[in-house]
Amino acid sequence: MFASWDECIAHITETFESDDSSSIHARLRLEANPAMVWNGTSTADPNYMVVHIASPIAPADQVDLLHLAAASEDLPLGALRILNNTVHIHQALPLAGLEPERLDQAIRLAATEAHALGKEI
Amino acid sequence: MFGKKKNERVIDDWQGLQDVLIGDLDAEETGSGALQFTVEWKSEKRKRNVTVAYAPVGELGQIAYITAPIIESPRDAQVREAMEEAAKFLEGGVVFADGALSLRSSLPFQGMSRTAIIRVIRQVSANADVLAASFEEDEE
Secondary structure, three states, X not given: OOOOHHHHHHHHHHHOEEEXXXXXXXXXXXXXXXXXXXXXXXXXXXXXXXEEEEEEEEEHHHOOHHHHHHHHOOOOOOEEEXXXXXXXXXXXXXXXXXXXXXXXXXXXXXHHHHHHHHHHO | OOOOOOOOOEEOOHHHHHHHHHHHHOOXXXXXXXXXXXXXXXXXXXXEEEEEEEEEEHHHEEEEEEEEEEEEOOOHHHHHHHHHHHOOOOOOEXXXXXXXXXXXXXXXXXXXXXXXXXXXXXXXXHHHHHHHHHHHHHHO
């Protein structure tokens, strides 16, 4: 389990190849697809922090977004967000109690799903 | 930093989560193995149906799929707006499930406290309701 976000981001940058990283984010190079990891904190409860994972699929104006949303419904993670005009697979994991192996698996799975949805286009 | 309150119930499996959903949120079985209930904001006279389904996913462990509908038969611009607005939320992304554009959070709940899980459920349903209300206003 991670005692803090600092421990979490250190683990991520040690485990995965990264093109760019800081104390708050890491841009990762994975075999299936790139991924971005950063942290988020609840405005209602500053003690509640999540790890955001996102992997890009395609430019939002070049795809049928409803078709992608329907296709993503069948995937284990599968929820979509548009970041910087690009559709991404997105997952938020609560940092409290998060096991490193589970985080690693979620990052790999997000990249794999984004790659799979990219083929749906 | 991540201390839990004394006597806080920790949920370890789907049975434990079902107990919480049925006992605390009056959830009912849908017939497909999922549970459904309504989250209500009485002061604002709004409510949203929420479905929680379950699946084990490899090393990720036990996942609760928390899904709250936003709008049925969305226009393309609404799909895009929902995905853009979802990027501002702490939890949830957009899927098209059971005929509705919906907000979904895939939550690895094993080891989470009852309070934390309910907080995520309420947040996802509130986020979906914000989007739904926005689209309703646009239609008026």
